[in-house]
Amino acid sequence: MTADADSPPLLSPQRRVSGWMRAYRTLFRWELLGSRLLYPILIVSQILVGAGFVIGFGLLIPDVDADTARYLSTGAVVMSLILVGLVVSPQLIAQQKMEGSYDYVRSMPVPRSAALVASMSLGLMVAIPGIVAALGVATMRYDIVLSVHTSAVPAFILTLACGSLLGSAVGHAIDRPQATLLFTQLGIVFIIGFSPVSFPVERLPHWLSNLHEFLPIHHMSLLVRSSLTEGLVDATVKSWLVLAVWTVIAATVTGVVMGRRA
Amino acid sequence: MTVLQQEATTALTSTPWTFRVEGLVKTYGTASPANDGISLEVKPGEVYGLLGPNGAGKSTLVKQVMGLLKPTAGSITLGRYDLVANPAIARQLCSYLPQAQMPIDSFTVTEAIEIAGSIRGGQRSEIHLRTRDLIDRLQIGEWAGTRGVRLSGGVRRLVGFAMATVSPGRIVFLDEPTNDVDPLRRRLLWEQIRRVADGGSAVFLVTHNVLEAENSVDRLAVIDRGRLIAEGTPSSVKAECRGRMRLLLMLAPGTIDPELPDFVRDAHRVGNRYTIAINEHDVSASIIWAQMLMGQGVAEEYALGATSLEDAYIKLTGDVTAEGA
Numbered sequence: 001m002t003a004d005a006d007s008p009p010l011l012s013p014q015r016r017v018s019g020w021m022r023a024y025r026t027l028f029r030w031e032l033l034g035s036r037l038l039y040p041i042l043i044v045s046q047i048l049v050g051a052g053f054v055i056g057f058g059l060l061i062p063d064v065d066a067d068t069a070r071y072l073s074t075g076a077v078v079m080s081l082i083l084v085g086l087v088v089s090p091q092l093i094a095q096q097k098m099e100g101s102y103d104y105v106r107s108m109p110v111p112r113s114a115a116l117v118a119s120m121s122l123g124l125m126v127a128i129p130g131i132v133a134a135l136g137v138a139t140m141r142y143d144i145v146l147s148v149h150t151s152a153v154p155a156f157i158l159t160l161a162c163g164s165l166l167g168s169a170v171g172h173a174i175d176r177p178q179a180t181l182l183f184t185q186l187g188i189v190f191i192i193g194f195s196p197v198s199f200p201v202e203r204l205p206h207w208l209s210n211l212h213e214f215l216p217i218h219h220m221s222l223l224v225r226s227s228l229t230e231g232l233v234d235a236t237v238k239s240w241l242v243l244a245v246w247t248v249i250a251a252t253v254t255g256v257v258m259g260r261r262a
Numbered sequence: 263m264t265v266l267q268q269e270a271t272t273a274l275t276s277t278p279w280t281f282r283v284e285g286l287v288k289t290y291g292t293a294s295p296a297n298d299g300i301s302l303e304v305k306p307g308e309v310y311g312l313l314g315p316n317g318a319g320k321s322t323l324v325k326q327v328m329g330l331l332k333p334t335a336g337s338i339t340l341g342r343y344d345l346v347a348n349p350a351i352a353r354q355l356c357s358y359l360p361q362a363q364m365p366i367d368s369f370t371v372t373e374a375i376e377i378a379g380s381i382r383g384g385q386r387s388e389i390h391l392r393t394r395d396l397i398d399r400l401q402i403g404e405w406a407g408t409r410g411v412r413l414s415g416g417v418r419r420l421v422g423f424a425m426a427t428v429s430p431g432r433i434v435f436l437d438e439p440t441n442d443v444d445p446l447r448r449r450l451l452w453e454q455i456r457r458v459a460d461g462g463s464a465v466f467l468v469t470h471n472v473l474e475a476e477n478s479v480d481r482l483a484v485i486d487r488g489r490l491i492a493e494g495t496p497s498s499v500k501a502e503c504r505g506r507m508r509l510l511l512m513l514a515p516g517t518i519d520p521e522l523p524d525f526v527r528d529a530h531r532v533g534n535r536y537t538i539a540i541n542e543h544d545v546s547a548s549i550i551w552a553q554m555l556m557g558q559g560v561a562e563e564y565a566l567g568a569t570s571l572e573d574a575y576i577k578l579t580g581d582v583t584a585e586g587a
Contacts, residue, residue: 026380033377037368037411100362107328107360108381109353109431261332261349 023110027118039126046130050076051137057198064142070232073138074225075198080130082191084123085163087184093171094180112258120164152227158243159220165250172257197221216246279341280305281433281464286336288322296322298488309455309465311479313472315579319488320468321361324435328358340432359426361437363418366410375424384429396424400450415442423451433464440471452478476571486579500574508573509548510565511536517560523551539573
């Protein structure tokens with residue numbers, strides 16, 4: 001009785017790609033229009049976070065030298081990308097669950113990968129103003145020189161993709177929206193206080209710096225930082241690999257929990 | 263869209279199909295089953311109603327069809343497609359208006375309907391025309407450019423209906439579509455539901471509004487505590503009450519229940535509304551009794567009529583709080 005027993009004609013790769021692209025464009029529009037009341041607030045908050053991060057952390061340190069300034073400013077960029085992915089994504093899913101619209105969104109006849117990529121594209125749009133603000137404020141406040149490499153593009157995209165997918169996995173996996181909000185708040189504390197985003201990894205306790213070798217945050221920082229500065233840190237192939245592995249794991253988990261039927 | 267989804271979408275356009283649920287069971291842990299061995303069939307062009315009190319398991323059934331919940335046992339098929347094994351095909355072939363409001367706060371009415379049509383894969387020009395048509399027919403044109411956040415609950419519900427039907431699937435699931443909708447537009451909504459069925463789709467309607475369902479569905483099922491307890495046309499489900507009449511008494515506020523004569527077969531009171539079932543040959547006696555109650559000031563008015571689906575429904579579910587009735 002199942003359709004699996006049938007052998008339907010193969011759909012050409014071109015038609016599959018065009019169908020996916022059509023779904024992506026429609027879902028991008030759905031997300032853009034659907035959150036247009038929210039995005040201005042998110043963008044402003046990202047700008048404030050980016051700029052505030054650079055200035056605020058500078059106040060904690062009495063004499064900000066050139067390297068510290070570069071750490072702070074590139075740390076603000078990493079923070080913007082991570083917050084959009086790891087914090088905003090699960091919170092938007094939690095909001096859908098609270099409003100009761102989660103079932104409708106899950107019932108849409110679209111490839112879930114297209115929905116995820118559309119959501120990430122919007123996330124990048126939201127993060128960019130905060131990134132520009134952070135770097136702009138940093139150059140004015142500390143008079144630093146940045147050197148933007150072409151690796152910035154893949155580094156930004158991979159960082160945001162990995163964060164968004166991890167955030168989506170959390171948002172879909174946790175049934176109670178309140179628990180998701182609590183989880184993201186704890187995540188923020190861990191990222192700001194106990195992750196080498198705005199300071200060198202050597203400052204952490206040995207066991208924690210060892211742990212960060214296997215977690216994505218340190219490698220996100222290395223990739224973004226090395227793509228924006230010269231001689232501050234060296235991102236190795238290992239960082240790309242670790243982040244790629246985390247992205248694949250997060251995508252797999254997200255795919256499973258999105259399609260999960262209780 | 264996968265190969266199977268693409269094929270499913272085109273294959274069922276011209277060939278006859280049946281939506282079939284067989285032996286559906288859904289349990290959560292050790293609690294009593296939310297669905298307990300439900301079997302039913304729906305054909306193209308039918309408006310099928312699923313009635314039942316709150317918590318009877320109606321929405322649970324629909325969520326299993328839409329791939330949001332996984333059945334514990336049983337099968338759900340549309341034509342030759344197994345929807346439990348292929349939830350992506352279920353989403354492709356079925357449109358869905360959930361019980362909760364749609365996420366349209368930021369959308370204008372027109373945008374929400376058009377983009378829902380695009381997501382369902384409709385052609386842009388066709389969706390544009392159909393959106394305008396639905397807005398006209400549901401008489402919500404004055405809000406066409408209004409964002410969802412400023413709409414009343416009833417208009418939001420109508421927009422949700424339009425989103426589910428602007429590019430309808432083979433079967434359209436509507437979970438409580440008339441909630442919050444005003445009486446005039448409810449009538450328009452029922453007309454549109456019929457139009458969807460006339461267009462060749464089936465409409466699967468979940469409701470606890472028995473009176474409306476009686477006039478609007480072709481066939482219906484009643485479920486209670488997860489079990490299907492009746493199925494058929496409204497007339498056949500009412501058959502149990504054949505030979506009976508219904509006496510409706512509006513009691514004066516504050517009065518206690520009057521003592522019931524022997525000819526009363528069944529009675530229940532909701533507020534001051536007292537509904538009494540009698541046999542046809544007791545009509546004269548019941549009128550005399552009702553007039554006497556009015557004379558005593560116990561009742562303010564009475565009406566005598568044929569038994570309705572609501573009577574059969576209450577008899578079946580044993581529930582005197584038939585909401586929306």
